[in-house]
Structures are given as structure tokens and as C-alpha cells.
Amino acid sequence: MRAQSARCTPAVPTVTLTCLVSAWISSALIIWLGSLVFVAFGLFVGYLLPSDNAMQVVGPLMALLAFLGGMFIPLTPGSTMDRIGSLTPMYGLHNLALWPMGAESFSWWWVVNVLTWLAVFLGGAAWRMGRDTARV
Numbered sequence: 757m758r759a760q761s762a763r764c765t766p767a768v769p770t771v772t773l774t775c776l777v778s779a780w781i782s783s784a785l786i787i788w789l790g791s792l793v794f795v796a797f798g799l800f801v802g803y804l805l806p807s808d809n810a811m812q813v814v815g816p817l818m819a820l821l822a823f824l825g826g827m828f829i830p831l832t833p834g835s836t837m838d839r840i841g842s843l844t845p846m847y848g849l850h851n852l853a854l855w856p857m858g859a860e861s862f863s864w865w866w867v868v869n870v871l872t873w874l875a876v877f878l879g880g881a882a883w884r885m886g887r888d889t890a891r892v
Contacts, residue, residue, distance in 0.1 A: 782856035790849035790870055794818075796877035797845065803884030821846045845873035 801810050822828060824837075825846025831838040841847050848869030855862055 779856040783853050786852045793874045799881035800877045825850055
């Protein structure tokens with residue numbers, strides 16, 4: 757007997773409860789771990805801007821990044837918007853979160869995207885924190 761795949765695929769006509777549960781748990785874990793990117797983003801913006809202005813910038817910027825990353829409207833693979841969107845922090849996490857549900861085949865570019873943005877935001881937050889604490 758073949759072992760059941762951890763991923764649910766649309767090609768399989770019968771979807772079992774185990775497949776659904778494992779796909780949802782996998783997606784939840786990916787989103788939870790991927791949220792570290794946006795924790796680092798929040799720290800970076802918090803150190804970069806005065807606290808009164810941070811949310812005025814973060815809200816519209818997150819909406820723009822979500823739009824460009826394909827969260828509101830699916831991006832056509834290979835299109836100009838797909839190429840632009842693949843450079844945003846939302847793109848990799850969005851695709852990784854949908855992958856267990858059978859949305860697309862896995863791409864290591866998504867992981868590279870998430871880790872790169874995590875490094876950028878953590879580096880920016882550390883740089884700004886160093887400058888912020890140097891004043892004290």
C-alpha cells in the first residue's frame with residue numbers, strides 16, 4: 757500500500773480528512789513561521805520612524821506589498837507583474853502558505869524570498885537599534 761502524500765492535490769478525486777487536516781496544519785505552521793518576516797519589518801519601521809508616524813506608513817505599505825505580491829489578484833506566471841511581485845516580501849510567504857493546499861508545485865525561490873526579506877528587515881532593525889541605543 758502506498759503512503760499518502762502530505763499535500764492535497766486537485767488531481768486526486770477523493771480528498772480524505774487526513775489530507776485536509778495535514779494541509780491546514782502545514783499552511784498554519786508556514787504562516788506562523790513566515791510571520792517572523794513581518795515582525796522584523798515592524799521592528800525596522802518602528803526604529804526607522806517616530807512612533808506617531810509608523811502606522812500611517814505601515815498600513816498602506818503592507819496593502820501595496822500584498823497587492824504586488826499577488827494576494828488580492830492572482831499573478832499570471834511569467835508576466836511583468838509576476839516578476840515585480842516576486843521581489844516583494846509577501847510573494848514567497850503567500851505561495852508557501854498555499855503550497856500544501858495544492859495551489860502550485862514547490863519552488864525554492866519562495867523560501868529564498870522569505871529568508872532574504874527576513875535578513876534585510878532584521879539587518880535594518882539591528883542597524884537602527886544600534887543607532888537608537890547609541891544616543892542614550
